[in-house]
Amino acid sequence: RLEKIQDASGKSLTEFIKKNIEPTSTVITDGWPSYSGLEKLGYIHKIQSAVVKEEDEKVLPNVHRIASLLKRWLLGTHQSYLNKNKLGYYLDE
Structure with missing residues (x-):
């Protein structure tokens, strides 16, 4: 899914993720700090290398x-x- 979000803050990103991704799913992201709370929300968070x-x-x-x-x-x-x-x-x- 693609959607315009307000900004790249943790609040904006987690709202999008909660709306579009089932809890317990694996979410693969870059190392952006705003994704740091995904495990607390019930997601499996894997960080992909920037390269x-x-x-x-x-x-x-x-x-x-x-x-x-x-x-x-x-x-x-x-x-x-x-x-x-x-x-x-x-x-x-």
Whole structure:
């Protein structure tokens, strides 16, 4: 799922996670400190290295693909201009 959140604070991220991911699920993230409370919420939290290695692509191939396609779409179609009010609609597509 993709969704625009207010900021990258622990509160915003955990609200998104609680709304979209079942407790006891494994959540794989980078080392961003705002994810530090996930275990207390009942999730299994695994931290992925910041350096993308070949084996990482096997773990999260679709996440990397979606991020790459979203960046390409923003740069190509919108030429880096995007109406912030419509971002939620774009992400739903």
